[in-house]
Amino acid sequence: MATRPTRKALGERYDRRRQEVVDGAAREWARRGVEQTSVQQLAEALGIAAGGIYHYFSGKEQLLIAICDDLVNPLLEEARALVAREAAPEERLRELVRLWVAQVVERQDHMLVFQQQRHVIDRGAQWKDVRASRKAFERLVEQVLEECATRPVDPRLALAALLGMVNHTAQWYRPRGHLTSSRIADGYVDLLLAAE
Amino acid sequence: MATRPTRKALGERYDRRRQEVVDGAAREWARRGVEQTSVQQLAEALGIAAGGIYHYFSGKEQLLIAICDDLVNPLLEEARALVAREAAPEERLRELVRLWVAQVVERQDHMLVFQQQRHVIDRGAQWKDVRASRKAFERLVEQVLEECATRPVDPRLALAALLGMVNHTAQWYRPRGHLTSSRIADGYVDLLLAAE
Amino acid sequence: MATRPTRKALGERYDRRRQEVVDGAAREWARRGVEQTSVQQLAEALGIAAGGIYHYFSGKEQLLIAICDDLVNPLLEEARALVAREAAPEERLRELVRLWVAQVVERQDHMLVFQQQRHVIDRGAQWKDVRASRKAFERLVEQVLEECATRPVDPRLALAALLGMVNHTAQWYRPRGHLTSSRIADGYVDLLLAAE
Amino acid sequence: MATRPTRKALGERYDRRRQEVVDGAAREWARRGVEQTSVQQLAEALGIAAGGIYHYFSGKEQLLIAICDDLVNPLLEEARALVAREAAPEERLRELVRLWVAQVVERQDHMLVFQQQRHVIDRGAQWKDVRASRKAFERLVEQVLEECATRPVDPRLALAALLGMVNHTAQWYRPRGHLTSSRIADGYVDLLLAAE
DNA sequence: TATGAATGAGCCTTCATTCAT
DNA sequence: CATGAATGAAGGCTCATTCAT
Numbered sequence: 119m120a121t122r123p124t125r126k127a128l129g130e131r132y133d134r135r136r137q138e139v140v141d142g143a144a145r146e147w148a149r150r151g152v153e154q155t156s157v158q159q160l161a162e163a164l165g166i167a168a169g170g171i172y173h174y175f176s177g178k179e180q181l182l183i184a185i186c187d188d189l190v191n192p193l194l195e196e197a198r199a200l201v202a203r204e205a206a207p208e209e210r211l212r213e214l215v216r217l218w219v220a221q222v223v224e225r226q227d228h229m230l231v232f233q234q235q236r237h238v239i240d241r242g243a244q245w246k247d248v249r250a251s252r253k254a255f256e257r258l259v260e261q262v263l264e265e266c267a268t269r270p271v272d273p274r275l276a277l278a279a280l281l282g283m284v285n286h287t288a289q290w291y292r293p294r295g296h297l298t299s300s301r302i303a304d305g306y307v308d309l310l311l312a313a314e
Numbered sequence: 315m316a317t318r319p320t321r322k323a324l325g326e327r328y329d330r331r332r333q334e335v336v337d338g339a340a341r342e343w344a345r346r347g348v349e350q351t352s353v354q355q356l357a358e359a360l361g362i363a364a365g366g367i368y369h370y371f372s373g374k375e376q377l378l379i380a381i382c383d384d385l386v387n388p389l390l391e392e393a394r395a396l397v398a399r400e401a402a403p404e405e406r407l408r409e410l411v412r413l414w415v416a417q418v419v420e421r422q423d424h425m426l427v428f429q430q431q432r433h434v435i436d437r438g439a440q441w442k443d444v445r446a447s448r449k450a451f452e453r454l455v456e457q458v459l460e461e462c463a464t465r466p467v468d469p470r471l472a473l474a475a476l477l478g479m480v481n482h483t484a485q486w487y488r489p490r491g492h493l494t495s496s497r498i499a500d501g502y503v504d505l506l507l508a509a510e
Numbered sequence: 511m512a513t514r515p516t517r518k519a520l521g522e523r524y525d526r527r528r529q530e531v532v533d534g535a536a537r538e539w540a541r542r543g544v545e546q547t548s549v550q551q552l553a554e555a556l557g558i559a560a561g562g563i564y565h566y567f568s569g570k571e572q573l574l575i576a577i578c579d580d581l582v583n584p585l586l587e588e589a590r591a592l593v594a595r596e597a598a599p600e601e602r603l604r605e606l607v608r609l610w611v612a613q614v615v616e617r618q619d620h621m622l623v624f625q626q627q628r629h630v631i632d633r634g635a636q637w638k639d640v641r642a643s644r645k646a647f648e649r650l651v652e653q654v655l656e657e658c659a660t661r662p663v664d665p666r667l668a669l670a671a672l673l674g675m676v677n678h679t680a681q682w683y684r685p686r687g688h689l690t691s692s693r694i695a696d697g698y699v700d701l702l703l704a705a706e
Numbered sequence: 707m708a709t710r711p712t713r714k715a716l717g718e719r720y721d722r723r724r725q726e727v728v729d730g731a732a733r734e735w736a737r738r739g740v741e742q743t744s745v746q747q748l749a750e751a752l753g754i755a756a757g758g759i760y761h762y763f764s765g766k767e768q769l770l771i772a773i774c775d776d777l778v779n780p781l782l783e784e785a786r787a788l789v790a791r792e793a794a795p796e797e798r799l800r801e802l803v804r805l806w807v808a809q810v811v812e813r814q815d816h817m818l819v820f821q822q823q824r825h826v827i828d829r830g831a832q833w834k835d836v837r838a839s840r841k842a843f844e845r846l847v848e849q850v851l852e853e854c855a856t857r858p859v860d861p862r863l864a865l866a867a868l869l870g871m872v873n874h875t876a877q878w879y880r881p882r883g884h885l886t887s888s889r890i891a892d893g894y895v896d897l898l899l900a901a902e
Numbered sequence: 903t904a905t906g907a908a909t910g911a912g913c914c915t916t917c918a919t920t921c922a923t
Numbered sequence: 924c925a926t927g928a929a930t931g932a933a934g935g936c937t938c939a940t941t942c943a944t
Contacts, residue, residue: 720928754929755929755931756930756931757931758930761928761929
C-alpha cells in the first residue's frame, strides 16, 4: 500500500525544493544580474510565490550565500581529497585543474554569480565562511603549483594567471563545443608547465 | 581684479569637474559596488550634493557608461595605433599586452567596475558602443596572437586564457610591489609563447 | 480498554483547548503587543502549529474579540447580580469596586490587551457587543456612584477618576504584594466617599 | 528688499515641517492606531509623499519616539521647575497636577499614542530615554505627594490612583465642556487630600 | 484535529531623479 | 552651477490565512 510521507521524506522534499531554489536563482541571476532581478521576478521564474522563497532562506542575501556555499565548499572538499592522494607533482596539478574546470563548467551559473558579486563577498561579516573557503582553495592551488616545474615566471604571477584563466572560463564556456572541460584544463596546465 | 573665467575656461572647468566625478565614481563603485552605492552616498564621497551629479550626467547609468567609455576607448585607440606600426609578431604581442596591462593597472577601479557590471553591459541598447569597442579590442588581440608562434594549445583557448589572465589582474594588483605592470605583461606573454 | 471519548467529552476537550488558546494569547499579547506578535509566534508559545489556531477562531481578530468577551461579559454579569441585591449605597459601591478590581487583577493580561486595543474596539462593527457591554458596565458604576455621598467633586469627574484608577491597576499590580485586590478596591472607594 | 532664506531660516523651516509631521502623526495615530495606519496613509493625511517622511525620521518607530519625547520631556522639565519653587506641600501638589492635566489635555493625541504603545515603550533599547523620563516624572509626583497630608490610604496606592486618574483623562476629555483642565486637576487633588 | 508549506496582499523603506530656490 | 527637499515607483520582506496531507 502507499506509504505516507515520513518525517524523513518530508525533510528530503524540503531539501530538494530548497536546492531547486538555489539552482534556479543561480540560473536567473547569472543571466539577469542579482540586483537586476527582483525577488518577485525570481519567484515567478521558479514558479512559486514571492513569499515562498522565505521558507527556505531568510532573505535575498542568504540565498546568495547558499549559492556560493554550494560552489565553494564541494570544490574545496574534492580538492583536499585529491591533494591527499599520492601523485607526481605535475600530475597532481593536472588533476586539480581538471577538477576545478569541471566544477566551473558544471556550476557555471553559480560561478558567474560568484564573480558578479565579488565586492559583496569581500565585505560583509556574513560572508566570512565563503571568503575562508575561497582562500583555502587558493592556498591549495598555490601549494600544488609550487611543487611543479613551471615555466620561468614569478610563482605568484603563475598562480594569479591560473586563477584568472580558470575563473574566466565561466564567461565563455559553452557546452557541446569540442573544447571539453578536461581539454580546457589540460590546455591551461600546458601553458604553465615547463616544456619537456 | 580677478578676470571672469572665459567661456573656454568654463568649459575646461566643467570637463575637469566631470572627470573628477567619473574617477570618483569608479573608485567608490569599485570598492562598494554600483548597486550598493546610492547616488547620495556617491555624491557625499565626491563632496557635492546629490543633485549636482545630474549636471554632468543624465543618470546613474550614463555615469556608468562614461566610466566604461573611459576605459575601453583609449585602450582600443592605443592598441590600434600600436598594431599599425611595423614589428615582429611576438614583439607586437608583447607590446600589446604591456599596453593592455598598463591600462588595467592604471584604471584599476574602472576595470573592476567594468567587470562587476558585465551582465549589465551585455544587455541594454545603450551599451552597444561599449560592447562594440570591447569586441573590437578582443579581435585585435586575437589577430596579433594568431600570427605568433604560441605553445601548442587551441588558439581560441590561448586567447581566452590571455583575456582571463589580464582582466583578472585588476583583482589582485597592488602598486608598490616588485611586480610592475610590464613584468606582469611579460610574464603572461612568456606563458603563451613557445619556448625558444 | 480505553473508552473512546464521547461526543460530550470531545466538546469539553475542544472547549478546554479553546480556553487555553484565549488565555495564552492574552498572556503573550499583553507582554509583546498584539500587532508585535505574529500568529506564528503565538502558536509557538502555545505549543501548537500556526494553522491550529484556526480550528478555534476564524482569525486573529476573532481571537482578540474572544479575549475581550471573556473579560467584559463575566464582569457585567456579576456586577448586575450584585446590584440586584439589597444593600446600603456606600456598601454597594464598595462591593462593586471589589468585584471589579478582583477581575482586573485575575484577568490582568486580558485587561492589558483590552486597553492596548482600545482604538480598535472603538471602531469596527464586529466590536459592537464589546462596546455595548463596556458601556453597560460603566452605566452601572455611574448609577451606583450617584446614590453615594461622595466628596464634593463633579459626579462625572468622580466616575472618570474611578474608571481611571481601577483600569490603571492592571498596569502596576503584582501578586504577592501586601496590596491585595480588596485592599486596593477599598483604597479607591475611600478616596471617593465623603469622610464620615 | 526680500531677504533670501538664510541657512538659519532653512533650519527653522525644517524644524517647523518636522513638528508638523510629529503633530499630524500623533493626530492620525491617536484616532486610527499606530499599526492600523500605514506610512502611506499617514503621509496622505499630512499632504506629503510617503518617502518625504523619511527626510525627517529614519523610520516609523523614530517618529513614534519623537512623539513621546515631545510629550514626556517638556512635562518633566516644567515639573522640575515647578518643584524647585517654594510652596506649601498641598499647594505644590495642586500646581503640579494642574500642570500635568494641562499637558494631557493640550497634547491629548500624543498622550493617547503614548498609552496605546505602552508595551512597545517598555521593551526596546531605543526607548530607554523615554522610559527614564517617565520614571523621573513619576518619582517627582511621588515625592510631592509624600509631603502632603493625604487621606489615610497606602501612599503607593494614592500615587497609583493619581497616575490612573490623570492619564485616563486623555481618554474622555473633550474641549468646550465646563470641565476645564484646572477644574479637573483640582477635582483629582481634592480626592486625594485629607478633608480640612 | 493537526500540521506546515505555500500564498499574496500589503507594509516599510530605499533611492534615482526632479526642481524651486 | 549647486543645493537639498520632495517625489513616487519599486523592492525586500512579513504575515494572516488557506489547504493538501
